Amino acid sequence: QKEVEQDPGPLSVPEGAIVSLNCTYSNSAFQYFMWYRQYSRKGPELLMYTYSSGNKEDGRFTAQVDKSSKYISLFIRDSQPSDSATYLCATFKGGGGADGLTFGKGTHLIIQP
Amino acid sequence: EAQVTQNPRYLITVTGKKLTVTCSQNMNHEYMSWYRQDPGLGLRQIYYSMNVEVTDKGDVPEGYKVSRKEKRNFPLILESPSPNQTSLYFCASSSGQGSTEAFFGQGTRLTVV
Numbered sequence: 134q135k136e137v138e139q140d141p142g143p144l145s146v147p148e149g150a151i152v153s154l155n156c157t158y159s160n161s162a163f164q165y166f167m168w169y170r171q172y173s174r175k176g177p178e179l180l181m182y183t184y185s186s187g188n189k190e191d192g193r194f195t196a197q198v199d200k201s202s203k204y205i206s207l208f209i210r211d212s213q214p215s216d217s218a219t220y221l222c223a224t225f226k227g228g229g230g231a232d233g234l235t236f237g238k239g240t241h242l243i244i245q246p
Numbered sequence: 247e248a249q250v251t252q253n254p255r256y257l258i259t260v261t262g263k264k265l266t267v268t269c270s271q272n273m274n275h276e277y278m279s280w281y282r283q284d285p286g287l288g289l290r291q292i293y294y295s296m297n298v299e300v301t302d303k304g305d306v307p308e309g310y311k312v313s314r315k316e317k318r319n320f321p322l323i324l325e326s327p328s329p330n331q332t333s334l335y336f337c338a339s340s341s342g343q344g345s346t347e348a349f350f351g352q353g354t355r356l357t358v359v
Contacts (some may be wrong), residue, residue, distance in 0.1 A: 176350030238288035
């Protein structure tokens with residue numbers, strides 16, 4: 134079993150819809166959870182991160198972590214065509230260990246105008 | 247402007263011809279890493295470096311070498327490239343191994359024929 138599982142999509146929704154992107158992970162030692170956004174022909178960029186369980190909101194974006202079920206979510210409200218990109222979830226354990234980021238495979242999101 | 251610069255952006259080479267992909271960051275970051283991104287497999291870490299002269303293997307190090315002689319530079323070396331190393335490569339840097347934000351370069355698309 135991969136440490137972080139993510140449905141690759143593509144996920145296609147109409148403009149203005151609420152988008153839900155999800156990941157599951159297997160290692161309960163993960164403490165930090167990130168969402169990266171990658172536009173075509175670009176490198177990934179950090180969108181937002183959360184520590185442990187809970188919600189974090191930034192404008193139209195909400196990140197949610199449920200450690201009891203090992204489930205990571207990103208919600209996008211009032212989706213725009215400019216949100217079309219690949220979204221990658223990422224985790225790491227923290228605590229000063231040598232492990233780097235573990236990425237999901239990414240979900241390709243298409244917002245139809 | 248804070249950035250990670252990779253060169254070249256695109257490269258087509260022949261099997262067995264040694265090549266180097268350069269990576270430079272201007273943020274004085276200690277931690278740097280190389281990833282490859284393949285369809286269906288996502289981002290996989292090749293090598294990472296926690297500081298000058300300190301490097302270690304990631305998840306898929308076979309066929310690659312790295313060096314970290316200066317803090318800002320972290321070149322990726324393919325001594326004898328093979329077609330299975332055809333991929334999209336990203337260099338990334340962060341302030342420390344425990345940082346939630348990794349800054350990625352624009353990517354290098356390598357084709358080995």
